[in-house]
Amino acid sequence: MIHNEMIDTLLNRKSIRKYTRQMPTDEQIETLARVAQQAPFAAQMCSLLLKKGGTGMPFRAPLLFTVCFDLHKLERIMEKRNWPTKSCDLSLLLFGLQDAVLMAENLVIAAESLGMGSCFIGSAPYQAKTIIKKYNLPKRVFPIVQLTVGFPAEDPPPRPRYPLDYFLFTDSYPEFTDEMIDRAMSVMDDGYLAQDYYRKAKYMVPLEDGREETFTYDTYGWTEHMGRKWGQWTPSPKQLLAALKSCGFDLMNNNKS
Numbered sequence: 001m002i003h004n005e006m007i008d009t010l011l012n013r014k015s016i017r018k019y020t021r022q023m024p025t026d027e028q029i030e031t032l033a034r035v036a037q038q039a040p041f042a043a044q045m046c047s048l049l050l051k052k053g054g055t056g057m058p059f060r061a062p063l064l065f066t067v068c069f070d071l072h073k074l075e076r077i078m079e080k081r082n083w084p085t086k087s088c089d090l091s092l093l094l095f096g097l098q099d100a101v102l103m104a105e106n107l108v109i110a111a112e113s114l115g116m117g118s119c120f121i122g123s124a125p126y127q128a129k130t131i132i133k134k135y136n137l138p139k140r141v142f143p144i145v146q147l148t149v150g151f152p153a154e155d156p157p158p159r160p161r162y163p164l165d166y167f168l169f170t171d172s173y174p175e176f177t178d179e180m181i182d183r184a185m186s187v188m189d190d191g192y193l194a195q196d197y198y199r200k201a202k203y204m205v206p207l208e209d210g211r212e213e214t215f216t217y218d219t220y221g222w223t224e225h226m227g228r229k230w231g232q233w234t235p236s237p238k239q240l241l242a243a244l245k246s247c248g249f250d251l252m253n254n255n256k257s
């Protein structure tokens with residue numbers, strides 16, 4: 001494997017959930033935003049909201065960015081060119097999500113290069129109403145994900161990933177054997193257990209529906225965690241569609257303009 005400064009920075013990145021109280025300078029913040037903007041884009045269908053310091057910051061981070069899917073800005077420009085939006089909102093959302101997350105990852109990498117750390121927080125779409133009010137968002141803007149940023153007060157190890165043969169499929173997608181799946185599972189589980197990840201986080205997803213607990217922090221690994229999260233958590237599509245609709249997005253129909 002090749003190593004250089006950038007590759008090693010990327011391989012060494014990990015989510016940071018403890019921060020020092022040091023506030024990044026305005027120049028550092030502006031640099032993060034400029035690098036974020038320079039990510040590849042389909043149509044710059046994204047915006048960054050920023051909250052600096054104060055109470056209620058997740059992980060007591062000095063900076064909280066909210067990454068938004070943003071059609072408002074583009075449509076204001078299209079109006080001036082006399083173009084109503086014909087593309088459907090679902091298509092625009094899929095492209096806009098890509099613009100938003102590529103932009104956010106650029107910010108993550110820029111932060112690393114300036115000695116800062118970061119952690120995404122995925123609850124934004126479910127708190128859309130609060131975020132819209134707080135930041136005075138116009139229609140056609142929807143919060144996708146939040147990102148805490150600051151100087152790290154912890155230095156955890158990089159977290160495990162699937163083995164490459166469970167991730168990179170050249171020419172055609174393989175039919176997985178039990179052995180491949182088991183190996184991928186043990187790479188993830190053994191890796192997280194070796195780091196004592198869930199014991200240190202003091203967190204196992206609670207079981208619902210009267211299922212009996214058979215795991216301890218000695219056995220609870222990443223694959224059980226994923227199963228419990230995505231196998232029990234049931235946000236309603238109606239709730240998300242309604243949240244999007246209240247922001248002026250209709251994913252089920254053609255655009256009326």
Ligand SMILES: Cc1cc2nc3c(=O)[nH]c(=O)nc-3n(C[C@H](O)[C@H](O)[C@H](O)COP(=O)(O)O)c2cc1C
Pocket residue numbers: 013014015016017119120121122123145158159
């Ligand atoms: C879309 C998204 C949402 C996330 N939401 C949360 C979150 O709500 N809380 C949290 O502590 N970490 C969150 N994370 C961070 C992941 O837990 C973390 O990236 C993953 O466990 C891999 O660890 P690493 O980033 O240290 O490599 C999120 C990451 C992404 C990409």
